[in-house]
Amino acid sequence: MTDLIALIIQFRWAVLASVLTGAICPLLGVYFVMRRMILLGIALPQVSSAGIAFVIMIAQLVKLQFLPSGESPFLEEKVIVSLAPFGSVGAIFLILFILSWLERKGGAFTEARWGSTYIAAASLLIIFLVINPYAEAHVSTMLEGRIITVTHGKFWTLLSVSIIVTILFILFRKEFILTSFDPEMAASLGFRTVRWNAGLYILIGVVISVGVMNLGPLFVFGYLLLPAFAARPWAVGMRQFYLYSIVLGAFSAFIGSIFSFLLDWPLAPTEVVAAALFLLISRIAILLRRSLFQVRKVTSVEA
């Protein structure tokens, strides 16, 4: 027990970053679940990863081109860390722009477009890492989500972004709900649905970018989907939906990190498994509740 507490204190920034991202991802994840955009939720973290690998590859190629003899060909860590946000944010916004342009042009197969985006981004990521073997170790660490490497500086960045996103989200909550639930009604009331959708996508893009850079795509996608999906059947009203998703996200990230230290398992996958277990518990509890309700109904009819 003392060892566990010592480990938690030693890696406090990693634990805090997990809990914070575990809370902020479900806030936006409720929209992925409600708007049935789960495939886009897988695609965007992958796009973010490919964007990071791309800018680092370009920087590496430029460095190799002008490398003085005797100098190390490896990019410095601080160069990689400072370039990553440009790759991540740039790639996500470019893809969101292209997807919304295609959406406005009409046509079906929205899910096919999201699926294509995922598979293209995943393939490009592999290609960028093959072209740039010098950065493979660094980039792989970043993309696998070695949360353990989160420093206090990264945590404060994450916290600042989370606070800004949360404030914007609270300010425009009404608009996001209305334009998601009934875009036609929103338009009839004078809300510009395209702009509000763009606003929501920008917030999603920022959270995914920052999340992927610090915790990796697996954690981000896991926490966009699992807590909201687990909370959905228990929520009566949107406030409860947000609240249950956020609490469940933060709690499962914390429980996951404890198990990760206890079992010496990697942090991100353990935290995602913890969230998946809570989803399973939620689904079983819902099934039990329904069965109980059916039994009571039958008993009261018979009586």
Place this chain on the structure above:
Amino acid sequence: MEIREGNTKNNRELFELLHLESVSLGYEGKPVIENVNIQIHQGLCLGILGPNGMGKTTLIRGILGILKPMKGKIIWNTKDNPSSRVRIGYVPQKEKLDPAFPVTISEVVQMGTFSQRPWSPLLRPEQQKSAYEALERVGMLHLSRMLFSECSGGQRQRVLLARALASKPEMLIFDEPTTGIDLTTRRQVINLLLELHKNGNITILLVSQHFGPLQHLFEEVVWVQGRNAMMGPAKQFLSEEYIARAFGSFKDNKCEEN
């Protein structure tokens, strides 16, 4: 006050609220309805009728501002301030809304008041009062904490009507008001529409494939068929001879009359 047409109701001049001037509407460059010329006057109840897939919903999407006209102009006339918007209460077909959203009845109705205070995360007491009164009016106040996804078809219809009323509309657009609901709810909805029409100064647009149960409400009718929309007085347009002449069968269009 600008009066464009000499239309009257109970011997009073009617204000022209909306004018569609040679409007063509469609999708991806292909028109669904063309060269539509209609004037909608304040306080009247208008039926937008016609067979399925002929452009009724397209016309409504144009009026709601969701679809931009490919040709022509949609002119709104507002009495007080020419630059202000006419408040529209829109009741969509209940099947269009996704049950994945765990919104309560009360939250759905409050959505109707969102435009009264944009840029604010909180609802004012007046907005909450509007939502409360609208729910009371449709007889759903006691179920306000219930999930919208758990409502029956008729309950959903009443909730959506309450949402439209909460927006304090000058124009109410109701898409297929009597489709897929039980007879009791249908009567309730029709009675409520009658009451709104009698008491308020609300312009009502009812979009329907089958006009039977609603026909006594209409004062004017827009027939949408074969890329055209024709407008005229209900008495003339809903006469057996006219429909039989224009569409071949009276019964087909009048069905669902219970």
